[in-house]
Amino acid sequence: MTRSHSKGNWKLGIGCATAAGLLLIGGCNTSSSNAGASQTVRTSEETAPTDLQLLCASKTVEKLQISGGNALPVSSARSGEQAYQVNLTFEGGQATCIIDESGVVQSITPV
Amino acid sequence: MSGLMSKLAAGLRAAFTWGPAALVLTLAGVAMAQNVGTQIYDNTNRKWVDYTPQVAARYYRIHGQAPEEFQRQVVQFRTAEKPGTIIIDGDRHFLYLVLPNFQAIRYGIGVGREGFGWAGIVKVGRKQEWPTWTPPKEMIERDPDSAKWANGMPGGPDNPLGARALYIYEGNRDTIYRIHGTNQPWSIGLNISSGCIRMNNDDVTDLYSRVEIGAKVIVLMQGAALYKGV
Structure with missing residues (x-):
């Protein structure tokens, strides 16, 4: 038993x-x-999620009225606890975008 | 097993000498930063380790496939890009095909090694099943063994371009970069190519069947050279 x-x-x-x-x-x-x-x-370095980088790009095109309609994310990194900074390039300039984890763009600044 | 080992070893050597494209490009805004690489969690030692070609080959030998994250899957994807657009995140080694309703199919990929990565906004200019591979002159100089294929290696399972190729164009000009299959499926997740985007043959066949000529392709890669025209 x-x-x-x-x-x-x-x-x-x-x-x-x-x-x-x-x-x-x-x-x-x-x-x-x-x-x-x-x-x-x-990844060996933390970058912003792909979709957030692209959201930053489309909002930047919209806000800065970029001719050609294309802005390309070239680098990104965490910015604070719950947001990312995405650096973008486009014909004739560059910009920095801050976006939070939920996909809300907090700021777009031409550089 | 020793046959598989020698094939993997040969593959590792070939990966560095037989990349399918050469860098004969006009690049703008060159900023050669260190590539972002993949790391994998080592359960035995409980720490993250670099996912090197040797680690990747060993993983593939044990598991018969790349890590789960690199398997084809549907994911949520918040984007304003229209369905049918291809988005490549070279840092994370993912290729996304945008679907309706904020979804995408995510595939694992291998990308350009140090100095061979690039970023830009381009398009699919042509598609080919079981493509012929022709080593560029620079590649033949680096690897004399490839000279025997100077007039083209016929498509087939041993061809480095694998089962399908999507030819990347900028406007009407062939960039010489391709999204293609591979005869080295263990290399998914690595920075290993000469600038082409490689996928396993099942995945590239699936992508090929879904993508139309003219589809927009956005390539993201931290610190990489920018393709002219961005």
Whole structure:
């Protein structure tokens, strides 16, 4: 009886470990464009998420009425706890855009 | 296994000498900063390590694919760009194909190694299934072994351009850069090419089927040379 009980516990332990393992593996998946806490890869430097860089570009084109309609993000970095600075270039100039993590542009400044 | 090991070793050597494009470009605003690289979490040592070609080859040998983040998946993507636009984030090693309703298909990619990266706004000028690869003159000078393909290597599984190629144009001019498949699927996530964007063959075949000629292509890469015309 004791042996059977102990065998049952052992099986239960294996089951729990397997389930925990599966949860951990599942936690490695990400379906967001932003890096999550459970990521298995990252970049050596933190850059702004791709979509936020492009939002900055489109808002800059709109605000500065850029001829040709194109502004290209050339670099980005975190700016404070919940925002990013995105540096942009366009025909005839450059600008800096600050955008928060939710995608709201806080400022656009021609350089 | 030793056959696979020697293939990977040969692949590593070839990756640095047989990149599919040469840099014969007019570049503006050159600012050769250090490339942003990929790092991977090492569960054994509980620390982040650089995702070097050697680490990538070992990962691929063990898992049979690149890390999960580089697998094809639909993601949320807030953008004003229209569906069908290709957006390449060379720093994060992702290519996005914009879908309706603020979504995109995200694919893992390999990009230009140090000094070979670039950024710009261009377009898809041409598409080709199982493309022929012709090493540029500069590449033949760097790697005499490639001379045997000076008149073109026929398309096929050993061809460095892989199953499909999207030819990148600026206006009506071929930039010599391509988005293409690869015979080195372990190299996704690396800065390894001569400026082309490489994808695994399944992914490039999927992208090829969805993209139309004329599609806008936006390439982001921190500190890279800017393609003239931006």
